[in-house]
Amino acid sequence: MRTAEPRLLSWPTAASPDAWARLRHLVAGALRTGRPLALWREPEASQPRLLVARALEASYTGLPPALDAQAPAGFAFFPFRDSDHNPALFLPADVQYDLAEPAVVRIAPAARELVPNLTAWLALPTPPALAWHYSTQPAPPAATEAEYTQLVRTGVAAIEAKEVVKVVTSRVAHQPLPVGFDPLAAFRELSQQYPRAFVSLVSVPGVGTWLGVSPEVLAEVTADGFFHTMALAGTQPLVPGRSPQDAIWRQKEIEEQALVARYIVSCFKQLRLREYHEAGPRTAVAGQLLHLRTDFEVDLKNVPAAASLGTDMLRLLHPTSAVGGMPKVAALEFLQRHEGYDRAYYSGFLGPVNVASPGVSRLYVNLRCLQLRPTEAVLYAGTGLTAESDPSREWQETELKLQTVAAVLG
Numbered sequence: 001m002r003t004a005e006p007r008l009l010s011w012p013t014a015a016s017p018d019a020w021a022r023l024r025h026l027v028a029g030a031l032r033t034g035r036p037l038a039l040w041r042e043p044e045a046s047q048p049r050l051l052v053a054r055a056l057e058a059s060y061t062g063l064p065p066a067l068d069a070q071a072p073a074g075f076a077f078f079p080f081r082d083s084d085h086n087p088a089l090f091l092p093a094d095v096q097y098d099l100a101e102p103a104v105v106r107i108a109p110a111a112r113e114l115v116p117n118l119t120a121w122l123a124l125p126t127p128p129a130l131a132w133h134y135s136t137q138p139a140p141p142a143a144t145e146a147e148y149t150q151l152v153r154t155g156v157a158a159i160e161a162k163e164v165v166k167v168v169t170s171r172v173a174h175q176p177l178p179v180g181f182d183p184l185a186a187f188r189e190l191s192q193q194y195p196r197a198f199v200s201l202v203s204v205p206g207v208g209t210w211l212g213v214s215p216e217v218l219a220e221v222t223a224d225g226f227f228h229t230m231a232l233a234g235t236q237p238l239v240p241g242r243s244p245q246d247a248i249w250r251q252k253e254i255e256e257q258a259l260v261a262r263y264i265v266s267c268f269k270q271l272r273l274r275e276y277h278e279a280g281p282r283t284a285v286a287g288q289l290l291h292l293r294t295d296f297e298v299d300l301k302n303v304p305a306a307a308s309l310g311t312d313m314l315r316l317l318h319p320t321s322a323v324g325g326m327p328k329v330a331a332l333e334f335l336q337r338h339e340g341y342d343r344a345y346y347s348g349f350l351g352p353v354n355v356a357s358p359g360v361s362r363l364y365v366n367l368r369c370l371q372l373r374p375t376e377a378v379l380y381a382g383t384g385l386t387a388e389s390d391p392s393r394e395w396q397e398t399e400l401k402l403q404t405v406a407a408v409l410g
């Protein structure tokens with residue numbers, strides 16, 4: 001049987017030759033017709049990609065995505081905790097626009113019925129304002145410094161009482177949007193400002209619009225058959241003029257990161273995987289911050305059950321101890337009881353699966369992100385606690401983390 005080929009639509013001659021103007025035009029159409037969309041720029045890539053799903057109903061999923069070459073192509077957008085309010089989503093790659101190939105729009109066979117309307121849309125002028133999707137949930141409450149430091153104290157007490165070994169508490173801040181705030185321009189600015197991050201803008205009816213700059217790979221399967229993940233934890237500011245390699249880490253941060261690395265190794269063990277390469281911990285730069293990072297690599301050509309390894313690891317890894325804590329279940333219970341707000345998609349994961357080509361997936365932890373509301377941004381940040389955590393330092397750390405994405409709020 002012949003597999004159906006995607007349909008390639010060319011832009012009409014009257015369309016703007018500028019790829020970003022074309023991207024805006026497609027985004028406007030997707031928003032207008034109530035479709036979910038994801039726009040992302042991978043680390044070190046020069047151009048972003050846009051994916052539009054044909055319908056919200058086609059984007060609901062139960063399980064984390066499968067990371068093998070036969071699995072459907074799409075964009076995963078997973079919450080920290082799956083619920084009716086925050087559904088697990090997998091946006092099928094129905095309509096794609098790659099700014100590296102600006103002359104064509106690609107339409108998957110499953111979305112053929114969109115061709116006539118999309119052809120007509122490409123010939124129209126772009127509407128001036130884009131109608132972004134908003135969450136139907138109320139905005140989560142912002143925590144004051146007194147509230148957050150109290151949460152940290154409660155976390156430290158739980159560690160001392162041996163209820164948990166580590167827990168990652170987080171909080172929300174609200175910031176008004178500057179007049180004329182344009183999420184697409186903000187995405188572009190973040191892409192320029194943070195060339196090594198995974199920059200994303202996801203907009204889904206009822207779920208909302210999220211903009212983020214993630215430094216953390218959760219699960220990656222590469223074209224040449226490697227699986228990658230990383231243990232990222234410990235934070236300090238990047239001091240201008242000082243080399244990141246000269247950063248000195250306190251025992252607290254070294255332990256905090258080592259727990260994450262150990263958790264990843266325990267996942268490999270659960271899958272009876274012994275052949276993996278571990279490099280680090282070393283200092284990694286993420287915007288204006290430094291973290292401790294250990295990189296893990298598995299050569300899928302050398303392991304049994306290689307086809308399912310990425311899928312199995314992803315299901316074990318989320319949520320990692322870099323965003324939840326350890327032991328996992330006890331830490332998640334602590335957060336449920338004490339954190340006092342719904343994280344929604346913050347500290348979930350997101351990224352393309354089999355979009356660039358079959359068998360290539362890149363999923364990131366959704367950190368350094370904001371949720372767009374009609375007149376304000378809701379910003380999220382967390383900190384890993386250990387017995388040595390100092391509440392006001394942890395507050396300062398969240399302030400620094402919030403600044404990464406807030407860079408585009410003026």
Ligand SMILES: C=C(O[C@H]1C=CC=C(C(=O)O)[C@@H]1O)C(=O)O
Nearest residue numbers: 233234235322367381382383384
């Ligand atoms: C939870 C966040 O960061 C994690 C990733 C790197 C460093 C972390 C830390 O130092 O606490 C966190 O584990 C966040 O940015 O909201």
